[in-house]
Amino acid sequence: MIKISEVYKTYNEGQVSEVKALNGINLNIAEGDYTVIVGSNGSGKSTLLNIIAGSVLPTSGTIMLDNENITKLPDHQRSKWLARVFQNPLSGTASGLSIIDNFRLAAIRTQPKGLKIGISDHFAQQVKDKIATLGLGLEDKINQQMGTLSGGQRQALTLLMSVMDSCKVILLDEPTAALDPRSANIVMQTADKIVKEFNLTAILITHNLKDAYTYGNRLIQMGEGQLMRDLNTAEKEKLQQNQLFEWFS
Numbered sequence: 706m707i708k709i710s711e712v713y714k715t716y717n718e719g720q721v722s723e724v725k726a727l728n729g730i731n732l733n734i735a736e737g738d739y740t741v742i743v744g745s746n747g748s749g750k751s752t753l754l755n756i757i758a759g760s761v762l763p764t765s766g767t768i769m770l771d772n773e774n775i776t777k778l779p780d781h782q783r784s785k786w787l788a789r790v791f792q793n794p795l796s797g798t799a800s801g802l803s804i805i806d807n808f809r810l811a812a813i814r815t816q817p818k819g820l821k822i823g824i825s826d827h828f829a830q831q832v833k834d835k836i837a838t839l840g841l842g843l844e845d846k847i848n849q850q851m852g853t854l855s856g857g858q859r860q861a862l863t864l865l866m867s868v869m870d871s872c873k874v875i876l877l878d879e880p881t882a883a884l885d886p887r888s889a890n891i892v893m894q895t896a897d898k899i900v901k902e903f904n905l906t907a908i909l910i911t912h913n914l915k916d917a918y919t920y921g922n923r924l925i926q927m928g929e930g931q932l933m934r935d936l937n938t939a940e941k942e943k944l945q946q947n948q949l950f951e952w953f954s
C-alpha cells in the first residue's frame with residue numbers, strides 16, 4: 706500500500722548545521738498493517754512520518770501509495786486518505802468549538818462515510834453513538850467546548866474524528882506522550898479498536914516499550930536514520946518483552 710524507496714532526508718544541507726536524518730529508507734507497508742516504530746531520540750522517526758504525511762519533502766527517494774507516486778503531493782492533498790494524531794492533544798482539535806462542531810468540521814474536511822453533515826439530529830445521534838463507544842461518558846457533552854476537556858479525552862475524540870471521514874491511513878506520533886497512564890491506556894485501546902474496526906493502515910511512533918510490545922503486528926526499530934530491526938507478525942509474536950527492553954540497554 707505504502708512503498709518507501711531509497712528515501713534520504715538531509716536538513717540544512719551544506720551548512721554547519723547539516724543533519725542527515727534519513728539515510729536510505731526502504732519500507733513496504735501492507736494494507737491493514739499496524740506498524741510500531743521505536744528508536745532513540747533523533748533516530749529519524751518523526752521525519753519519516755512527516756515524509757509520509759507530506760509535511761516534509763525527502764531530499765531524494767520516492768513514496769508510492771497504491772502504485773501512485775505521491776512524493777511531491779502536498780500534505781493537504783493527502784488528508785483525504787491520511788489522518789494524523791500528534792503528541793500535543795491541542796493539535797488535533799479546535800479548542801473554541803464544541804465537540805459536535807469539531808466533528809462537523811472533520812466530516813466536512815473530506816467525503817464522509819455515509820454521513821449527512823449539518824445540524825441534523827441524525828448526524829448528532831451518529832456522533833453520540835460513536836462517542837459512547839469510548840466509554841468516557843462524553844456522549845452527553847457534545848455541546849461542551851473542546852478546550853474544557855482533558856488531554857486524554859481530546860486525544861480519544863481526535864482518533865474518532867479521523868475515522869468519520871474516508872481516511873485509510875492513520876499516523877500516530879507519540880499520541881500518549883503528554884497523558885497520564887490511565888488516559889494513555891484509554892487512547893491506546895481506542896486507537897487499537899479503531900484500527901481494527903475500520904481496517905486502517907496505522908503507523909505508531911512511541912517511546913513506551915510496553916505499548917510497542919502490546920500493540921501492532923509489525924515492529925520497527927530505527928537508529929541513525931535507518932531501519933535497524935524490522936519484525937513481522939510472527940517474529941513480533943515470538944519476541945519477549947525483556948528482549949525489546951534490551952534493544953535499548
Ligand SMILES: Nc1ncnc2c1ncn2[C@@H]1O[C@H](COP(=O)(O)OP(=O)(O)OP(=O)(O)O)[C@@H](O)[C@H]1O
Binds near residue numbers: 725751
Ligand atoms: N526541521 C528540522 N531542521 C533541522 N534538523 C531537524 C529538523 N527536524 C529534525 N531535525 C533533526 O533530524 C534528526 C532526526 O529528527 P527526528 O525528529 O526525525 O527524530 P526522532 O526519532 O523523531 O526523535 P525524537 O524521538 O526525539 O522525537 C535529529 O537530529 C533532529 O535534530
